[in-house]
Amino acid sequence: MLTSSEVERVVTLPSGIDLHARPAAQLVRTAVGFSAEIAVAVNGRKANAKSLIAVLALGATAGTPLRLTASGEDAAVAVDALGECVAAFE
Secondary structure (H helix, E strand, O other): OOOOOEEEEEEEOOOOOOOOHHHHHHHHHHHOOOOOEEEEEEOOEEEEOOOHHHHHHOOOOOOOEEEEEEEOOOHHHHHHHHHHHHHOOO
C-alpha cells in the first residue's frame, strides 16, 4: 500500500530488451540522480533502484512490467524520469 508521500508507476520493458547490464546501469544512473528512495519490483520481488546488483538480480526479461515506487521530495519527478529511461531502452 502506498503512503501519501509515495508515487508509483508501472512500465513495461520494451520488446527484445532484458534488464541486463547496460539497461540496468542506465536505470541505476537515472535513479541515483534523485534524493527520493526508489524501488523497482518485478513479479513480487523488490529491489533498491540505486543498486546495480539488486536490479540485475531481479532477472527481468523483455515485456515484463516493472513497478517503480518512490518516496521523498522528488519522488514524482524520479518515477517519471525512470519511466522515460525504460521507454528509451534500445
